[in-house]
Amino acid sequence: MLLADDQQLLRTGFKLVLGTEPDLDIVGEATDGAEAVEMARRLLPDVVLMDVRMPRRDGVTATRDIVAQKLPVRVLILTTFDLDDYVVGALRAGASGFLAKDVPAEELVAAIRTVAAGEAVVGPRILKRLLDRFATLLPDPAAEFPNQLASLTDREREVLIQVAKGLSNAEIAAALTVSETTVKTHVGHMLTKLGLRDRVQAVVLAYETGLVRPGSA
Amino acid sequence: MLLADDQQLLRTGFKLVLGTEPDLDIVGEATDGAEAVEMARRLLPDVVLMDVRMPRRDGVTATRDIVAQKLPVRVLILTTFDLDDYVVGALRAGASGFLAKDVPAEELVAAIRTVAAGEAVVGPRILKRLLDRFATLLPDPAAEFPNQLASLTDREREVLIQVAKGLSNAEIAAALTVSETTVKTHVGHMLTKLGLRDRVQAVVLAYETGLVRPGSA
DNA sequence: GAAGGTGTCCTCCCTAAGGAGGAGAAGAGT
DNA sequence: ACTCTTCTCCTCCTTAGGGAGGACACCTTC
Numbered sequence: 001m002l003l004a005d006d007q008q009l010l011r012t013g014f015k016l017v018l019g020t021e022p023d024l025d026i027v028g029e030a031t032d033g034a035e036a037v038e039m040a041r042r043l044l045p046d047v048v049l050m051d052v053r054m055p056r057r058d059g060v061t062a063t064r065d066i067v068a069q070k071l072p073v074r075v076l077i078l079t080t081f082d083l084d085d086y087v088v089g090a091l092r093a094g095a096s097g098f099l100a101k102d103v104p105a106e107e108l109v110a111a112i113r114t115v116a117a118g119e120a121v122v123g124p125r126i127l128k129r130l131l132d133r134f135a136t137l138l139p140d141p142a143a144e145f146p147n148q149l150a151s152l153t154d155r156e157r158e159v160l161i162q163v164a165k166g167l168s169n170a171e172i173a174a175a176l177t178v179s180e181t182t183v184k185t186h187v188g189h190m191l192t193k194l195g196l197r198d199r200v201q202a203v204v205l206a207y208e209t210g211l212v213r214p215g216s217a
Numbered sequence: 218m219l220l221a222d223d224q225q226l227l228r229t230g231f232k233l234v235l236g237t238e239p240d241l242d243i244v245g246e247a248t249d250g251a252e253a254v255e256m257a258r259r260l261l262p263d264v265v266l267m268d269v270r271m272p273r274r275d276g277v278t279a280t281r282d283i284v285a286q287k288l289p290v291r292v293l294i295l296t297t298f299d300l301d302d303y304v305v306g307a308l309r310a311g312a313s314g315f316l317a318k319d320v321p322a323e324e325l326v327a328a329i330r331t332v333a334a335g336e337a338v339v340g341p342r343i344l345k346r347l348l349d350r351f352a353t354l355l356p357d358p359a360a361e362f363p364n365q366l367a368s369l370t371d372r373e374r375e376v377l378i379q380v381a382k383g384l385s386n387a388e389i390a391a392a393l394t395v396s397e398t399t400v401k402t403h404v405g406h407m408l409t410k411l412g413l414r415d416r417v418q419a420v421v422l423a424y425e426t427g428l429v430r431p432g433s434a
Numbered sequence: 435g436a437a438g439g440t441g442t443c444c445t446c447c448c449t450a451a452g453g454a455g456g457a458g459a460a461g462a463g464t
Numbered sequence: 465a466c467t468c469t470t471c472t473c474c475t476c477c478t479t480a481g482g483g484a485g486g487a488c489a490c491c492t493t494c
Contacts, residue, residue, distance in 0.1 A: 096345075114341050117341075118345070119341035119342055119344070119345050120341055120344040120345040120347075121341060121344070122339070122344060124331050124334075124336035124337055124338060125336055127336070127337040127338070127339060127344075128313075128335070128336050128337040130337075153469085153470060153471085154470090155470075155471065155472095156470095163417070164421065165421065166413075166414075166415075166417050166418035166420075166421040166422075168414070168415075168417075168450070168451090169450075169451070169452095170450085178471085178472070178473085179472080179473060179474090181472085181473050181474065181475095182471075182472055182473060184451075184452070185471085185472080185473075186471085186472095187451085187452080188451095188452060188453070188454095191452080192453090196383075197383075197385070197452095198383075198385075198451075198452075198480085199417055199451075199452090200380070200383050200416055200417055200420055201383035203383075203417055203420040203421060203424075204381065204382065204383040204420060205383075207420075207424045207431050208431050208432070210431065213431070214424050214425050214427065214430070214431070215425070370439085370440060370441080371440090372440075372441065372442095385480070385481090386480075386481070386482095387480085395441085395442070395443085396442075396443060396444090398442085398443050398444065398445095399441075399442050399443060401481075401482070402441085402442080402443080403441085403442095404481080404482080405481095405482060405483070405484095408482080408483095409483090414482095415450085415481075415482075416481075416482090
């Protein structure tokens with residue numbers, strides 16, 4: 001395990017707590033982000049305990065570097081304040097967990113073992129916020145399609161999906177084995193029902209409502 | 218606390234485990250989703266332990282109902298298999314936590330207390346998946362756009378973004394304060410560079426590559 | 435100063451797309 | 465039986481979109 005925190009006092013505290021656990025070894029201590037990256041690469045610890053706020057290089061970008069190098073190293077972020085910005089940034093950077101620094105010792109120890117096992121840990125308060133935010137970001141698979149799409153007939157919705165794949169009317173006709181005229185009729189009805197001008201806007205709406213999603217193509 | 222699970226055996230198991238905790242009372246047991254909603258409203262437990270898969274009404278929609286009624290009740294979802302779909306759905310529904318049913322007893326107890334305190338709990342394996350997914354959902358400024366988009370000039374990419382909003386050439390021209398001819402030139406170049414046939418396919422590509430994302434419109 | 439890239443604009447031309455309007459067949463509901 | 469909806473297909477017409485090809489201005493870079 002690698003300790004990365006600029007506060008000497010805090011490092012000492014961690015060493016005290018973790019020293020009682022025979023299976024957890026502190027193989028090094030870094031006092032800033034740049035040093036943390038260097039030591040992670042050299043010492044290959046299972047886990048890096050990384051403070052977010054550090055001189056020279058903050059914990060988030062340091063995490064990004066470590067993860068980008070594809071080292072067999074998991075990063076557990078420690079924060080004094082559970083600010084969303086840090087958490088989201090660290091998440092993107094590829095951190096395996098986040099804990100507030102005020103966690104009880106046993107929880108910290110348990111968290112380190114969990115992260116070392118390749119799973120994730122997030123402190124409860126932070127998790128709460130994260131989930132709230134996550135919920136608003138996520139498309140809802142179970143949700144009914146808001147109002148508008150409901151007015152479409154099955155066939156029209158089907159055509160819309162084909163349109164949202166980037167297919168021309170002729171291609172859709174071939175795919176559904178109907179005439180191009182029929183496709184044009186469906187497309188026309190679909191557009192007026194949805195109040196759209198052209199198929200381009202239909203594609204946008206399909207993505208925005210979640211009728212189709214990136215990656216499902 | 219309210220137990221909602223259609224398996225009698227499982228309910229008994231939970232009662233055994235939770236019975237040893239003096240501060241945790243099971244105030245009721247529901248055997249399906251509809252019943253769970255009704256009992257939650259009537260008994261107002263601090264926490265509902267809810268199975269995802271239940272007859273009549275699955276745990277996710279039941280959770281949605283409970284949350285929608287703004288009851289002072291937190292829902293902790295239990296899953297046998299940590300399938301993403303359930304987790305995402307439950308999240309959207311407003312659940313406060315998710316645990317796999319194979320958690321150790323102490324963890325379950327701790328989780329219930331955490332959820333009762335208004336914070337969130339997610340089992341480590343599930344959390345890992347969730348974080349991975351979350352990370353991909355978040356815009357990552359550091360990621361290069363995969364190959365193709367890189368060949369576009371700034372202006373062409375800018376035009377593509379406008380196209381992906383569903384705007385016509387004339388509208389784009391107005392938005393960028395250039396002539397429509399210019400826009401057509403950019404669109405044409407953009408299409409040939411990306412090997413696309415028309416603007417519809419351009420929209421699809423914009424969404425699929427993450428150049429634009431659902432919700433950012 | 436020449437060359438390449440970019441951004442701006444033009445004309446000429448052709449086709450896919452979309453609107454209007456109508457029509458027949460099959461099924462569900464009254 | 466009758467109506468409503470959906471799906472199917474048609475014609476006629478207009479236009480936005482896209483391809484080809486060229487032109488000019490402004491940068492950097494060599």
